[in-house]
Amino acid sequence: DTAVSQTPKYLVTQMGNDKSIKCEQNLGHDTMYWYKQDSKKFLKIMFSYNNKELIINETVPNRFSPKSPDKAHLNLHINSLELGDSAVYFCASSPPASGVGTQYFGPGTRLLVL
């Protein structure tokens, strides 16, 4: 299947822990994104990478660190998790020359911090 995949789907952890979410796309896209969807379903961009280079970093706490080992992968590492980090995190990618508006989303990772 050609798609954007994320692991894990669910993540339950204690405050203060460090966790990572992985994202992979096999669509051959150059640009990848991380979004956070809060409990009110508000979807907000966190980061975007183009060909492994950071393009957007939206006032996200330093505890969040994205890493792109290659253009097909964009992982999100979160240090010292806080209650407010509980949300659904979506990865997305967009093809070259299509503009930023055409994005393909992953299934989401539901993070619950206790």
Added chain:
Amino acid sequence: AQRVTQPEKLLSVFKGAPVELKCNYSYSGSPELFWYVQYSRQRLQLLLRHISRESIKGFTADLNKGETSFHLKKPFAQEEDSAMYYCALSEGTDKLIFGTGTRLQVFP
């Protein structure tokens, strides 16, 4: 400042009724607008973009620059249209700004 406004959190209609999901935007440049949809237990997906001027699943959306609106319309709602709908604005070439979303419920 809120760039994309979807004033309704929830819109409930009966099957066969017309649907209009409202979206207003603020952007000084030449806007590109999109509608994304998230069906229950499915991933967010692009529904349509104003540049294409297309009808997808019976939905259309016209960009009205005078009213800075991009409302999503369908003349006859179906139960399978029940979903979360997000209006989005392309800000330059870097990112999409999403509205807060409207949940559409279509009752039989």
